[in-house]
Amino acid sequence: MKKMLKLLDPYIALMVATIVVAAVAPVYGRGATIAATTADVAIAFLFFLYGTRLSPKAAVAGLIQWKLQIAVLLCTFALFPLLGVGFSHIMAGMLPHALLVGVVVLSLMPSTVQSSIAFTSIARGNVAAALCAASLSNILGVFISPLLVGWLFQTSGVTLSFDVFRDIMLQLLAPFLVGQLVRPWIGEWIQRHKQVLGYADRGSILLIIYVAFSKGTVENVWGGVSISHLLILMGILTLLLAIVLILTDFIGRRPLSLSVEDRIVLQFCGSKKSLASGLPIASLLFPGPQLSLVLLPLMLFHQIQLIVCAVLARRYGAKADQQGTPDAVTRQPGAPATQ
Known part of the structure; x- marks a missing residue:
């Protein structure tokens, strides 16, 4: 029991x-209007912080191991989506x-x-390569994820209209790029204060969750969700x-x-899904009362992946x-490793 509690993310x-x-x-x-506006500002702030933290040099360095990096990207943005779409069709009618x-x-x-x-x-894996893969995935994900969502759900009312593109530019891409531009000057300061900024980071996500679930409560979207639905979803x-x-x-x-x-x-970089990136992106593309239901699988998956991968x-x-086996933490990309 104590071991299980240690695996749970506070x-x-x-x-x-x-x-x-x-x-x-x-x-x-x-x-609600004020809270939604504040959440929009929080989304922009989140992606500004991502821009200041992610190192483009680390992502470029990883291209030395191009086979591994391409494999991670394909698992993240091709294999996983194919499975997700497949599961959604198989489970149609069983869940809202x-x-x-x-x-x-x-x-x-x-x-x-x-x-x-x-x-x-x-x-005891190749941490240098993991840093490269995760950084590259997040940098490209700012562009790729919204486009994939818009493409797959264009028949469900999610369209990448001018307004959506504007919101993506203003709330995701622009803050992220600004963060990348100022990173050489404030990157060290960000690292020194990462604990305090981490609280702000997580607080912003909690605000996004509160606004989304408030909207769902007001519109009574949870009326059609039962305990059995949640158990099936977890499975x-x-x-x-x-x-x-x-x-x-x-x-x-x-x-x-x-x-x-x-x-x-x-295995670890190709199977993970980012809660911190996913919530803001979904909030922009699904602004209606159903947003809380759309966010729930990602929030549940976050905890499942932490427990299983730990x-x-x-x-x-x-x-x-x-x-x-020697510790692979300090091994640089391209260096020999244990087969």
Whole structure:
């Protein structure tokens, strides 16, 4: 029991508390307008911070291992979406449509940065390559994810109109690019104050969740969602993650013949989905009352991937320790590794 509690992300408790507050005390009327505007500012702030944190040099350095980096991108933006779309069709009729949309949306998001690198390190994988892969995924994801969502859901009312493009430019791309431009001057300051900024980062996400779930409560979109729906959704997300983990491991072993350290990178970076990037992107593309249902799969998947990948990373690390495998943390891209 204690081990399970250690695997649970405390931030999940804050998200659950935020949802409860939104259900009990939703914001509406003029308050909803003010909250929505504040959430828009928070989204821009989030992507500005991403721009200051992500190193384009790290992403470019990773191109030395182009085979691994392309494999991670294809798993993130091709394999995962194919599985997400497939699951949504198979489960049609078993879950509310908005939840199925959410499953597809989460499959279109970029990889995480922090947890991908952390789990790769615990598993004794190639941390330098993981940093490159996660950074490249997030940089490209700012452009690719909204386009994929718009393309797949153009028949469902999600259109990349001028207004949507304007919002993407103003709230996602422009702040991100500004962050990249000023990174040489404020990057060190950002690193020194990353703990305080991390609170602001997470607080912004909680605000986005509160606004989305408040809107859903006011419009009573949760009336058609039952406990059985949530249990089915949890099962789908767990199975989806398991399939991706198995496939990424297989791809790394057979077609690509990657080293053990690089297979770990492909498995962890190729199977993760970013909550921090996904919530703002979905908020822009699904502004209606159904947004809270669309966001729910991504929020649940966030916790599932943390628990499963933490267990997997520890097993990899223990196996490496038993075999006396040297720590791959300091190995640079392109350097030889254990096969």
